[in-house]
Amino acid sequence: MKTSTSTSFKNNFPLSLQETEVAEEKVIPLGGLKPHISVRNLNISYGSQRILKNVSIDIPNKKITAIIGPSGCGKTTLLKTFNRLIESADGINIDGEVLVDGENIYGNDVEVTHIRKKMGLLSQRPMPLPMSIFDNIAYGMRIHGIRKKALLQEKVEHYLRQASLWEEVKDRLHHPATKLSIGQQQRLCLARGLAVEPEIILGDEPTSALDPISSQRIEEKFVELKKDYTVIMVTHILRQARRIADYIIFMWLGEIVEHGPAQELLENPKEEMTREYVKGVIS
Amino acid sequence: MSTGRILKDRIAGKSVWLVTLFSGLILFLIIVGLYLKSAPILHSHSLSDLLFESKWKPGKNQFGFLPYILSTVYVTFISLVIAVPLCVLCAIYMSEYANKKVKGFVTSLVDILAGIPSVIFGIWGIILIVPFISNKLAPAFGHEDSTGYSILAGGLVLAVMVFPIVIHIMLEVLRTVPVELREASLSLGANKWETIKKVVLRKAAPGISAAIVLGFSRAFGETLAVLMVVGNTALIPKSLFDSGYPLPALIANNYGEMMSIPLYDSALMFAALLLLTVILVFNVIARMVIMRLEKQMI
Ligand SMILES: Nc1ncnc2c1ncn2[C@@H]1O[C@H](COP(=O)(O)OP(=O)(O)O)[C@@H](O)[C@H]1O
Numbered sequence: 192m193k194t195s196t197s198t199s200f201k202n203n204f205p206l207s208l209q210e211t212e213v214a215e216e217k218v219i220p221l222g223g224l225k226p227h228i229s230v231r232n233l234n235i236s237y238g239s240q241r242i243l244k245n246v247s248i249d250i251p252n253k254k255i256t257a258i259i260g261p262s263g264c265g266k267t268t269l270l271k272t273f274n275r276l277i278e279s280a281d282g283i284n285i286d287g288e289v290l291v292d293g294e295n296i297y298g299n300d301v302e303v304t305h306i307r308k309k310m311g312l313l314s315q316r317p318m319p320l321p322m323s324i325f326d327n328i329a330y331g332m333r334i335h336g337i338r339k340k341a342l343l344q345e346k347v348e349h350y351l352r353q354a355s356l357w358e359e360v361k362d363r364l365h366h367p368a369t370k371l372s373i374g375q376q377q378r379l380c381l382a383r384g385l386a387v388e389p390e391i392i393l394g395d396e397p398t399s400a401l402d403p404i405s406s407q408r409i410e411e412k413f414v415e416l417k418k419d420y421t422v423i424m425v426t427h428i429l430r431q432a433r434r435i436a437d438y439i440i441f442m443w444l445g446e447i448v449e450h451g452p453a454q455e456l457l458e459n460p461k462e463e464m465t466r467e468y469v470k471g472v473i474s
Numbered sequence: 475m476s477t478g479r480i481l482k483d484r485i486a487g488k489s490v491w492l493v494t495l496f497s498g499l500i501l502f503l504i505i506v507g508l509y510l511k512s513a514p515i516l517h518s519h520s521l522s523d524l525l526f527e528s529k530w531k532p533g534k535n536q537f538g539f540l541p542y543i544l545s546t547v548y549v550t551f552i553s554l555v556i557a558v559p560l561c562v563l564c565a566i567y568m569s570e571y572a573n574k575k576v577k578g579f580v581t582s583l584v585d586i587l588a589g590i591p592s593v594i595f596g597i598w599g600i601i602l603i604v605p606f607i608s609n610k611l612a613p614a615f616g617h618e619d620s621t622g623y624s625i626l627a628g629g630l631v632l633a634v635m636v637f638p639i640v641i642h643i644m645l646e647v648l649r650t651v652p653v654e655l656r657e658a659s660l661s662l663g664a665n666k667w668e669t670i671k672k673v674v675l676r677k678a679a680p681g682i683s684a685a686i687v688l689g690f691s692r693a694f695g696e697t698l699a700v701l702m703v704v705g706n707t708a709l710i711p712k713s714l715f716d717s718g719y720p721l722p723a724l725i726a727n728n729y730g731e732m733m734s735i736p737l738y739d740s741a742l743m744f745a746a747l748l749l750l751t752v753i754l755v756f757n758v759i760a761r762m763v764i765m766r767l768e769k770q771m772i
């Protein structure tokens with residue numbers, strides 16, 4: 192992993208170029224996929240309680256990766272290590288490496304806001320900021336220095352359109368975002384995340400609070416977005432993983448039991464435990 | 475539902491309603507009682523004379539409440555100017571930065587502070603704050619003649635007294651702001667301070683205002699400790715280092731004494747009515763402001 196220089200603009204290169212470069216630096220076989228995030232020997236514990244045990248995994252670039260497993264197995268924890276949200280928890284110990292675009296984000300001189308800006312996050316319950324719809328989208332852009340009103344307006348519209356929310360909210364941009372329905376709120380959160388121009392979309396069971404139709408819209412968005420973004424989604428809905436995931440990571444009690452291309456893992460699991468989970472024997 | 479459960483539900487609903495009605499009724503009765511008792515002075519003096527005159531000479535039938543009203547306002551205001559910023563900063567530190575140990579320690583400290591009787595605060599004011607003001611602070615600002623018994627001393631003592639209750643509520647309020655909301659802001663690349671300022675405090679604004687209102691209400695009415703350090707002279711204070719005479723102190727110092735003076739009793743009742751009215755009006759306005767805040771942002 193050390194060979195490639197850590198740059199985020201690498202992503203803007205034509206795909207073919209990247210793939211030739213990547214072929215030689217692979218550590219764990221990804222089935223021919225280029226990794227965007229690589230986790231190496233990650234151990235996480237709260238005090239003496241071990242939450243993640245020796246996790247090493249590559250997350251493929253511009254694919255949808257689903258993290259599945261029973262609740263409490265460490266899915267959220269793993270997801271939060273990707274943008275270093277985990278480190279704000281009280282009494283946590285983090286050991287190991289997480290490389291994003293080849294850069295160890297837990298390195299000494301890494302600026303955390305720069306890492307977080309690379310990733311948009313959707314939480315289990317949509318969390319609109321306590322401000323207007325417009326300000327929700329503009330929040331991140333303002334923080335990163337965009338001040339021009341016209342530009343902000345243009346971008347807010349752009350990202351609301353990208354999240355298929357524009358038509359529903361264009362007449363009430365300055366109303367509080369909390370007045371939106373839960374499904375709309377989640378799309379707002381997506382638009383807000385996209386507005387800081389990330390490379391990666393993280394979702395922690397992003398549809399679990401939504402009605403079926405809203406869930407479906409989020410799923411459709413994810414499929415659309417993987418053209419340009421790496422999508423990582425925690426889910427406890429196996430069918431959802433089946434529908435949209437390209438790659439699946441199955442976790443159990445803080446360990447990765449098995450990972451691989453979605454179809455392979457779901458239809459032909461190598462591990463007994465995966466087979467039982469996929470069949471629904473354990474959940 | 476079984477009839478028993480329906481019955482219990484009904485009784486519970488009714489009794490909650492009754493209790494609410496009852497407390498409303500008590501408040502109403504207090505107001506009516508105070509009004510009736512202060513009726514004599516209201517009949518013989520015009521309201522504007524009572525409120526805006528500064529001559530207080532009960533023996534000569536002069537009852538100007540202005541010095542008392544202003545003293546109350548000043549002392550309360552000073553205490554809040556000191557306490558509110560400190561409370562907000564302290565609450566932010568405790569809820570956003572402090573680790574569990576510090577938090578537990580400071581929380582129990584605050585709770586102990588809340589349980590200290592006001593007379594102790596008064597004594598603390600007399601042996602520490604008053605000499606400090608008269609020896610150091612007042613001379614530094616060119617008020618050599620200050621005895622230290624002043625509205626500043628009252629405000630300082632009061633600030634310390636409202637601190638625990640205000641901080642306690644603020645911490646509760648900040649705790650209701652979901653962790654995920656902070657994470658949402660952080661994940662957009664905001665740093666911790668930006669997150670606190672633009673998201674956490676905004677979300678908590680109605681609750682924080684409510685905490686301040688409660689602090690105000692407490693400060694308006696607090697009697698004993700203030701009475702011990704404020705000097706109790708019925709003159710309009712001209713500076714922070716002058717003494718004053720807040721309404722609660724007036725009532726507590728004089729009730730049951732000098733009853734031979736006509737209308738004195740009635741004047742004290744009017745003082746109580748005034749105090750109660752101010753607190754009620756203030757609470758209603760504050761509640762309205764808080765409701766608007768909630769509508770705008772949450
Ligand atoms: N702040 C915390 N302090 C202590 N333990 C925690 C904390 N957060 C999560 N855990 C523990 O970490 C484990 C994994 O949690 P999590 O990653 O949320 O699981 P999942 O998302 O798969 O349901 C659980 O056993 C949980 O109890």
Ligand SMILES: [Mg+2]
Nearest residue numbers: 266267268395
């Ligand atoms: Mg979880």
